[in-house]
Amino acid sequence: MPYTEQQIRGLAINFLRFHYKLRPRYPGGGTRVVDKPHYYQGVLIDARLAYQQPDRTFFTATIEATSVDRSEEILYQVNYWRIAIHAAVLALAFFAAFVWAGPQVLGTNLWKVYGSPRVYLVLISSFIVLVGAIGALLSRARAYRYIYAVDQFKHFYADAQWVAYDVAIFEGGGWRMRRRYRELERQCVKYGFGMLAVEADQVVRNVISPSQVDQFGGLRSHLPRWLARGEATARPRIAALPPEVTDPLAVEAVPERAVVPARPGRPKVYTQPRRRLALLRARLRRTYRSFYPSTLRRRPGYYTMGWWVFVVGFPSFLLLGYGLYRQASYEPYAREGRRYAAPDLGILESPASPVPPLEIEEGEYQRSPDTVAAPDDPEIDRPAEALVTEGRVDDLNLLRRYRIDTAGQVVIDYDCVPLFQRADPVFILLFGRYDSFETARQWALELNRLYGSAVTVALGDCVEPASDGYLLYLGAPTAEEGEANFLARSFIRESGLEVEIVEID
Numbered sequence: 001m002p003y004t005e006q007q008i009r010g011l012a013i014n015f016l017r018f019h020y021k022l023r024p025r026y027p028g029g030g031t032r033v034v035d036k037p038h039y040y041q042g043v044l045i046d047a048r049l050a051y052q053q054p055d056r057t058f059f060t061a062t063i064e065a066t067s068v069d070r071s072e073e074i075l076y077q078v079n080y081w082r083i084a085i086h087a088a089v090l091a092l093a094f095f096a097a098f099v100w101a102g103p104q105v106l107g108t109n110l111w112k113v114y115g116s117p118r119v120y121l122v123l124i125s126s127f128i129v130l131v132g133a134i135g136a137l138l139s140r141a142r143a144y145r146y147i148y149a150v151d152q153f154k155h156f157y158a159d160a161q162w163v164a165y166d167v168a169i170f171e172g173g174g175w176r177m178r179r180r181y182r183e184l185e186r187q188c189v190k191y192g193f194g195m196l197a198v199e200a201d202q203v204v205r206n207v208i209s210p211s212q213v214d215q216f217g218g219l220r221s222h223l224p225r226w227l228a229r230g231e232a233t234a235r236p237r238i239a240a241l242p243p244e245v246t247d248p249l250a251v252e253a254v255p256e257r258a259v260v261p262a263r264p265g266r267p268k269v270y271t272q273p274r275r276r277l278a279l280l281r282a283r284l285r286r287t288y289r290s291f292y293p294s295t296l297r298r299r300p301g302y303y304t305m306g307w308w309v310f311v312v313g314f315p316s317f318l319l320l321g322y323g324l325y326r327q328a329s330y331e332p333y334a335r336e337g338r339r340y341a342a343p344d345l346g347i348l349e350s351p352a353s354p355v356p357p358l359e360i361e362e363g364e365y366q367r368s369p370d371t372v373a374a375p376d377d378p379e380i381d382r383p384a385e386a387l388v389t390e391g392r393v394d395d396l397n398l399l400r401r402y403r404i405d406t407a408g409q410v411v412i413d414y415d416c417v418p419l420f421q422r423a424d425p426v427f428i429l430l431f432g433r434y435d436s437f438e439t440a441r442q443w444a445l446e447l448n449r450l451y452g453s454a455v456t457v458a459l460g461d462c463v464e465p466a467s468d469g470y471l472l473y474l475g476a477p478t479a480e481e482g483e484a485n486f487l488a489r490s491f492i493r494e495s496g497l498e499v500e501i502v503e504i505d
Contacts, residue, residue, distance in 0.1 A: 002166055003198055005046070007202075008067055008164050009046050011198055012063045012162065012196050012204065017031060017033065020049065020051065020061070023053075024054050025051050025052060026052040026055075029051055031049065031050075031051045032050045034047060034048045034049075040156070043152065043155055045064065046063055048063065059160075061160035061161070062161050062162070063161075064149040065165075066163070067166055071169045073148045073149050075169070075180045076147045076183045076187075077145075078146070079144045082303075082304070083139055084131075085309060086138060089309050089312055089316070090134050091130040092320060093316040095126075095320055096320040100319060109327055123324070142186075145187075147187055152301075154301060155301065156220065160210040161194065161210060162195070162196055163188060163196070164196040166198050167198065185207075189208060192215035193211075194210035195207035195208040399437070399459070400413050400458070400459050401416050401456060401459070401462055402437070402457040403454070404455050404456075416458065416459070418461060418463070419462070420464060420465050420504050425505040427477065427478055427479070427480075427501055427503055427504070428473040428474075428477050428501075429473055429475060429484060429487055429488055429500070430471060430472070430500045431447070431455075431473060433469055433471055435469045444472055454476065455473070455474055455475075456472070456476075457471070457472050458470065463504060473502075485501065
């Protein structure tokens with residue numbers, strides 16, 4: 001049968017009495033215990049044990065007892081409030097950085113790309129998606145797993161703090177309950193809290209002992225009794241509180257008017273600077289907590305956001321607002337002093353008023369569009385007669401190729417290797433196709449006379465497969481298409497005659 005919370009408090013107190021039995025004490029001090037819920041340093045705790053040490057300081061151990069019906073106090077829950085705030089602040093920072101760096105890095109303007117009012121829909125939907133994505137990533141982090149019992153211990157100082165629970169809470173829950181137990185164990189080890197498991201037959205087992213070194217480095221509030229009780233002034237007066245919620249171990253267990261002794265007149269500020277600072281700190285804390293929901297007292301630490309939220313959030317919000325304002329002021333026309341204005345094109349030339357060409361200055365030279373310049377006078381260096389005489393060619397039926405080089409030398413071949421049988425394709429500058437050899441030779445002689453070109457008259461099947469007649473082409477076949485293009489342009493510019501580039505494959 002599950003234990004009640006009162007039973008767990010009594011069993012835990014009995015365990016701690018034996019656990020600290022042999023600790024050194026101040027003579028005659030004894031051990032003082034409270035097994036009822038009561039306020040201690042302004043915080044409601046379940047049970048407490050205290051004894052006076054040899055140096056007359058009090059050692060205090062507090063207990064947070066949890067039964068089955070109050071199991072939510074030690075089972076973690078994801079702190080979606082903090083996740084939402086942190087995700088919104090991070091998304092705000094990323095959005096502000098994008099709005100400021102986007103135009104410089106990407107070279108674009110949101111109002112120019114999407115236009116108004118569609119840009120507002122894009123901004124809002126993008127921000128919501130970014131918050132959701134960051135929130136989904138943060139929800140996997142352990143830092144957002146909230147445990148009521150552990151977070152309550154973070155808000156006040158005690159020498160030893162114990163979490164006592166009924167083992168029936170974690171029985172029969174499957175892997176989810178095992179994960180929640182491991183999270184409780186992890187946080188207790190991290191913050192130096194102890195764990196007591198109340199098993200069957202009223203057996204209390206020490207799972208984890210509290211750390212003897214303060215894991216918080218003295219950052220938890222260790223307030224004096226008058227200030228801790230003074231923080232509770234918003235509740236009913238101490239004299240009207242029920243006995244189970246007062247502090248039985250308090251030294252001044254008297255009405256509130258005796259907490260701060262009466263003095264004649266108002267005390268001067270410079271006489272009690274430390275006390276004034278403590279009071280100011282308490283008032284600021286009460287003012288700060290007044291902005292949180294009313295469930296803050298029942299869930300300590302759940303609504304805490306952290307100082308960096310304000311340090312990052314407010315500047316990001318201001319930068320985002322000003323960056324959007326700057327982008328919203330975009331205009332496609334040039335305005336003096338505008339950053340996103342279009343360039344002024346008035347200084348450029350137009351077809352109606354072109355800029356006059358620049359004269360060649362001393363030391364410069366005019367580049368030609370092509371490396372081969374056309375002669376000024378086409379008749380210069382052209383012989384009046386052909387370099388080759390039109391002699392009779394015997395065995396015309398056996399002739400396969402008739403070639404004339406640039407020096408006027410004639411080579412006649414009675415056998416040939418067809419160009420189309422070569423392994424790699426070649427290019428020729430074809431001048432024309434002719435039915436008779438005499439006509440083709442007349443053109444070859446004339447081209448050689450006028451332009452000094454190397455020409456070739458070849459039978460059709462020496463060049464292309466199943467080709468009839470004779471083909472006249474300039475120069476020698478080449479495997480480079482670029483070289484063939486260059487020779488063709490040069491010949492066309494020099495002679496004004498057309499020539500065709502033919503690929504033989």
